[in-house]
Amino acid sequence: MMSRLWIRTALVLLLGAMLAACSSGGETRGRMTTAKAGALPAPDTTAASGAYEGATDYRIGAQDLLEISIFGVQELNKEVRVNSNGQVSLPLIGGMMAGGKTIPEFEAELAKKYSEGFLQNPQVSVFVKEFTSQRITLEGAVAKPGIYPITGRTSLLQAIALAGGVDDKLADLGGIVLMRKVAGKRQAAVYDLREVRRGNIEDPQLYGDDIIVVEQSGSKTAFRRFIESMPILGVFRWF
Incomplete structure (x- = not known):
């Protein structure tokens, strides 16, 4: 119960920062940068399961x-x-x-x-x-929202499967938001799950501490405003 409350609180704080960046004037937008589709950098901790062959900065965690x-x-x-x-x-x-x-x-x-x-x-x-000490968070229109350990190389599609898949009645397949921290800033990407499944855009590899939110169809939440502010699928913006 407390973990779900913590997740929601963290997402509210993230949304505040996201919407502030998206709704600010030209000066703020001028400080934002973009990356090509499929070029989402690794997070600060480089906490990706399956990505440590020969790595020197990973720190061993409980249950590894x-x-x-x-x-x-x-x-x-x-x-x-x-x-x-x-x-x-x-x-x-x-x-x-x-x-x-x-x-x-x-x-x-x-x-x-x-x-x-x-x-x-x-x-x-x-x-x-x-790497069972590495965890990702899935929220929104998935069957089983929560925090999940990743024990091997894990992609976005595989992570959604861990949460029991999307809710077919509620999920907006074009509104999958992936968030992570890179170089001290939050970075977000919007994915269309249908395009990922078809192989038209990359099924991104996930890292420890990533947050995935599956938006609901027809919703009018803050996430919906953020999704609509993104220019095209797979384009990432700093905020």
Whole structure:
């Protein structure tokens, strides 16, 4: 109940900023920039599931599934899920704090720990197999609005499926709003779900903390005003 209230409050605040930008005079609009369709940048945290092969800035979170391997010591290779306190339990060394650390930081700590009386110059590799600490928010005319974890590379269509699909009686398929924070500012895109399904416009990859709102047909909400202010499908604007 509280999570739904928090979502609605956050959306109201976002709408205030969006509509202020859309309804301002020429000076404000002159400070707004656009990006080509399909060119929506990654968010500040680069928190995309499935996008971290070799990445160095992702920080491990609770419920992430880690694949830990030590070169030449197969007996110590293990898949382990980070618990709610951010810890994992590993052979020989026991509990280790993984939450909040980057992959290189955690690899270095494991190598140091295993070298203290167990192994000589251990080569430790950590791979995040499931990014369950990453979450997206779906609101509006979907079957099951709420906050959902993403555990692999997830697109807009897949996210809507997680929420049970759109409400066929209420949803405006041309009014799908995707919001995320990039370079300290909120960026939004309006998608037509029919065009995405047909392959005419890109089915965008989602990132942790993305917000997707499916507008209702015939509504006269603030989101409707924002959608109508967008020039064409897939064009993104800063606000």
